[in-house]
Amino acid sequence: MEELKRKAAEKAVEAIEDGMVVGLGTGSTARYAILKLGEMVKGGLDIVGVATSLESERLAKEVGIKVADINDYDSIDITIDGADQVNGKLDLIKGGGGALLREKIVASCSKREIIVVDESKIVDDFSFPLPVEVVKFGWKRTADKLRQLGFNPRIRHGFITDNENYILDCEYERIKASKELEEEINNIPGVVENGLFIGLATEVIIGRKDGIEVMKRGY
Ligand code: 5RP
Numbered sequence: 001m002e003e004l005k006r007k008a009a010e011k012a013v014e015a016i017e018d019g020m021v022v023g024l025g026t027g028s029t030a031r032y033a034i035l036k037l038g039e040m041v042k043g044g045l046d047i048v049g050v051a052t053s054l055e056s057e058r059l060a061k062e063v064g065i066k067v068a069d070i071n072d073y074d075s076i077d078i079t080i081d082g083a084d085q086v087n088g089k090l091d092l093i094k095g096g097g098g099a100l101l102r103e104k105i106v107a108s109c110s111k112r113e114i115i116v117v118d119e120s121k122i123v124d125d126f127s128f129p130l131p132v133e134v135v136k137f138g139w140k141r142t143a144d145k146l147r148q149l150g151f152n153p154r155i156r157h158g159f160i161t162d163n164e165n166y167i168l169d170c171e172y173e174r175i176k177a178s179k180e181l182e183e184e185i186n187n188i189p190g191v192v193e194n195g196l197f198i199g200l201a202t203e204v205i206i207g208r209k210d211g212i213e214v215m216k217r218g219y
Contacts, residue, residue, distance in 0.1 A: 001118050001120065002028075003207070004118035004119060004207030004208065004209065005028060005029040005032055005082075005116070005117075005118050005207055006032040006207070007207040007212060008029065008116040008117060008118065008205045008206060008207035008212065009029055009030065009031075009032035009033040009036065009080065009116045009205075010032065010033070010036050011116075011205050011207075011212050011214075012033055012080045012114045012116050012205050013033050013036045013037055013040070013080065015078055015112070015114065016037065016040070016045070016047060016078060016080075018045060018046045018047070019046060019047070020047050020048075020077040020078060021047070021048050021049075021050060021068070021073050021075070021076050021077050022037065022047050022048070022049050022050070022076070022077065022078055022079070022080070023049075023050050023052065023076045023078065023079025023080070023081065023106040023107070023109075023110050023113075024037075024049045024050065024051045024052060024056045024057075024060050024065070024067075024079075024080070025052050025056065025079065025080055025081025025082055025103065025116075026052045026053040026055060026056050026081070026082070026097050026099035026102075026103060027081075027082040027096065027097045027099075028082070029082035029116050029117060029118070030052075030056065030080060030081050030082045030116065031056075031059065032116075033080040033116060034049075034056060034059050034060050034063065034065070035059075035063060037049070037060075037063070037065055038060070038062075038063025038064050038065055039063075041063070041064050041065050042064055047065065047066070048066050048067075048068045048073075049065045049066065049067045049068070050067070050068055050069075050070045050073065050076055050079075050106060051067055051102075052079075052081065052099050052102045052103040052106050053097070053098075053099040053102055053103075053162055054162050055097075055099075056099075070105065070106065070109065075109050075110070075111060076106060076109050076110040076111070077110075077111055077112070078110065078111065078112045078113075078114060079106055079107055079110040079112070079113050079114065080114045080116060081094070081103055081106075081107065081113065081114075081115060081116070082094075082097075082115065082116055082117060083115050083117055083121060083197070083201075083204075084096040084121065084128045084195070085121050085122075085123050085126050085127070085128045086115060086117055086121050086122050086123070086201070086204050086206075086215075087122075087123055087124065087125070087126060087177060088124065089177070090115075090201045090202075090203075090204055090215060090217050091177045091196070091197065091198050091199070091201075092115060092195075092196075092197035092200070092201055093126050093128045093130060093131075093195050093196060093197070094131070094195045094197050095130075095131030095132075095133070095167065095194075095195030096128070096131065096195075098131065098133075098156070098159055098161050098162075098167050099161070099162065100131055100133060100193055100194070100195045101133050101161065101162075101163055101165075101192055101193040102162060102163075103197075104193055104197060104200070107197060107200040107201075108200065112202045112203065113200050113201050113202050113203075114201075114202065114203045114204075114205060115201045115203070115204045115205070116204075116205050116207075117204065117205075117206055117207070118206070118207045118208075119206055119207065119208045119209070121206075122206060125174065126175055126177055129154075129169040129170055129171045129172075130151070130169070130170040130172065130175065130185075130194060130195050130196065131156075131167050131168070131169055131170075131194070131195040132146065132153070132167065132168045132169075132170055132185060132191055132193075132194045132195065133161055133163070133165045133166070133167055133191070133192040133193050133194070134165060134166050134167075134168055134190050134191055134192060135165055135166075135190050135192060136164075136165065136166055137190070138189075138190050139155070139166050139168070139190065141190065142168070142188060142189070142190030142191060143155075143168055145188045145189075145190075146168060146170055146185070146188065146191075149184065149185065149188075150172060150173070151170035151171065151172050152170065152171040152172070153168040153169070153170045153171075154168065154169050154170075154171070155167075155168060156168070156169055163192070165192055177196060177198060178198065179198045179199065181196065182194060182196040182198050201217065202216070202217050203215065203216050203217070
């Protein structure tokens with residue numbers, strides 16, 4: 001599986017050119033993209049990275065990538081990030097690594113959002129528990145409201161996000177992956193952001209045992 005993740009990540013990196021502002025995703029698949037970009041920077045590639053987590057920022061700096069504050073750029077040329085699940089419409093569940101808030105901010109400012117996954121992440125219907133970032137104050141009451149929407153939320157024990165919040169991993173029987181549901185969850189007081197990424201990915205690169213598959217959003 002590691003080999004499939006690496007293949008997908010390294011394919012995505014081929015889109016990166018001199019002078020670009022590059023969003024650096026979080027997780028074990030995005031990590032391969034950061035490592036490859038580091039090699040390319042050592043070979044002369046001139047880019048600026050915008051990290052989606054403190055962990056990715058640390059890794060990027062370690063491999064020699066310049067890291068900038070997202071506030072210093074109006075937009076990001078290309079972001080390369082992972083996902084926990086991807087459906088046929090290129091909608092995603094993200095946040096398994098707990099970085100969904102910064103990942104969504106960066107994705108929403110990116111001209112191209114390239115998602116890199118191994119083939120096990122491609123599904124017809126989502127089943128991965130939906131990560132929801134919530135403020136600490138009143139988190140049990142926020143969990144009650146998520147229950148009213150049909151979720152079974154569990155606190156991610158011992159985990160604090162880069163933004164000093166908690167994550168509730170929300171199990172469900174079925175969810176309709178839609179902008180309406182994404183907004184409904186975010187309308188609950190105490191919710192900061194949730195891991196449904198609807199309409200944000202422009203491309204998904206899938207590492208398969210028999211090669212690479214690229215899915216592109218139809219505009
Ligand atoms: C972090 C994420 C990751 O992209 C997602 O969890 C996938 O990670 P991995 O590549 O390790 O499977 O959303 O918040």
